Amino acid sequence: MAVITQSSSAQASVRERISLKKKPRPGETIIQSLLFVSGFISILTTIGIVLVLVSEALVFFASPEVSLIEFFTDTVWAPEAGRVGILPLVTSTVITSVIAMIIALPIGLSAAIFLSEYASPRARGYLKPILELLAGVPTIVYGFFAVTFMTPVLKSIFGADVVEFYNMASAGLVMGVMIVPIVASMSEDALSAVPRALREGSYGLGATRLETSLKIVVPAAVSGIAAALIVGISRAFGETMIVALAAGAGPNFTFNPFQAAETMTGHIARISSGDLSFDSLDYTSIFSIGLLLFIMTLTLNMISRWFVRRYREVY
């Protein structure tokens, strides 16, 4: 009994000397809050974007010439003339993006399958930089390429009277080349996330490598590939310089890819590269286009992230 009391009193004295309470460390707290503030800047950016787009777009929709119904149904975009139908800008955006994806999806996916299923690590070390350099080329250079190379090539194939000087096909095709690396790298991530056991099972049943790749691995990675496709479309929607240089310099409601038609981003770039008065209808009108573009790309990106999360969960 005596021994116990002695030891407990010794414990008490030790406890008096060593405090297990968290020591206040002001330096640590300051640094942590600074780091938090840095992270919070991204939230402020988003708030800023939404606020700016919505408030200026509201000014636009509040002006007497503009009605919301007309905005989504009219086929002429000429704010100064009182016609504000967004359709011609949207159709050309969609047409150039579809053309781009027709190029980018097959090429990007094939490249991803080859890199992930066929190439040796050594070969991959040589092949991947090609895609990375392609991804690093500034889009203004692609735009120059579209005007000075792709358009003349299209003219010589389809005839100079069929293909206009500015046209959606040229912009779309070059945009496709630009998007190949994005589709390839996202698809490759999805393909290499497919468990090895699936491949081994397939080989065990006597499938060739191509059969394994196309019938086992690709279907297993389909949600990741869908994510790549959607991100590709979203990139194509938001891409500016290629369409600003090659697609056309005026809104045009047409479904003919060989005709000139300005896209949403191309229009914003052209209108704002002039000396724009901040009180004009032109100025607020580009924010209504920007808001629609923002909603479109944000929705696509969210869907794509949902697809990515799905394959991460499955494997």
Place this chain on the structure above:
Amino acid sequence: MAVSPSPFPQRLPAPPEIGADPSVRRRQRIGAIGQTGLFLSLVIALVALIVLLLDVVNKIGGMAVYGYKVDPLTVVPSIPLEELSQEELLQIARDFIPAERLDELPDELGATLEELTTDDLIGVIYNEVPNPETITARPLDTLADQELIEVLDNNITDARFNQLNAEKPFESRSREELIELIEEEVLLESALKTWPLFDSLFNRQAIEEEIQANYPGSEYGFHWWLTPEFIVSDLTTRPETTGLRPAIIGSVLVIFFTILFAVPVGIAAGIYLEEFAGKSRINVLIQTNIYNLSGVPSIIYGMLGVAIFVRALSQFSSGAAFGIPDPPPNGRTVISAALTMGLLILPLIIINTQEAIRAVPQSLRDGSLALGATKWQTVRHHVLPVAMPSILTGIILGISRAVGETAPLIVVGAAAFVTTDPSGLFSTFTVLPMQIYTWAKLPFDTFRNISAAAIVVLLVVVILFNLTAIIMRNRLRKSL
């Protein structure tokens, strides 16, 4: 859950020969064709890259035929008609008045041309012949030196005249130099038509024949658009004389301040999200938000920049609030551009920093914490040094993106025509890609040529950045 990143082993055991089943051979053949097809996609990508580079290089030089924008006869002095004799005036009238008018004139005047006095004849010539001075104009090479200087003085601004005189006094210039000066400054000697580089190298004979057929008597020769003078000269409105210096300085300034803003903030946010943030709602929100921001089209950042930095904060972004002497009228300045660009590459840097920090082994942190280091000490002295090379790779890629990004700066800077070098945070600016856009938009060969020359400068920088990043990353992979 554990996913093996390594691909399936390359050497598969050869499938047993089953000669009896013809489908195996067929399937293997299809497999080989399929493999070639897949490989072809990479070949296409490589070809696209090469064609793109060749297309640009094709326009940086080549045959050009030169001509004058201004008719030389309209700037040189001419002999006044009053000093001509009756016979000379008659000759001019007969040569330059159309034949049917010549027939009508005697009826209108009530006298034949020969019967008119000298003064009346001069009046008739002035009425009937457009620009009669050019008929008696004296060709440039017949003029005396003093007359050449007068031609210059009469046709360019005083400021330019004095500037040229200061560079080298006119009196000390040779006759040839003076004529050359007139050709450049007054007659605006320029390339009328240009040919692509590869055509000019391999097909020169045909081009020379074409020039002689279509532009008889014109000067022609091989013209390089990408020259050292082009890189260091001022911006002008003429492709023959313009340069890139203001755009290059603008790019360097904007990128410098972008780095100053985005790199510290980006790394700090990455550290916070990986090392300090718990699973609280706000942290999850920040993380999701960063992924969403990385997908926002760059032109939207430009609109954010123009509405907030250029317009709402114009007092600060033009420098007026800081008492800058004679500030620009609006906020379309270097600082607005740098902040916009910084916000644009921030998600990129944050995501990359996070990945780099995630790759640092947990045991390093555990060891440091076990020895009593605080969280920040652990991060500062153990995690960051290991993750740094990988973080740097991401930063290089981010900068390379910022160097080539055009759309947001077009919105923020409004593609201003800037002739002076930007000098600091509060000066109006132009950057390389904006200049390329401005030139490439114009449907003239010569503007395409200088656009291509500027693209080469831009591509050299961007590709160097990218190659550095790729090589750095491959080294890192090997060392890990």
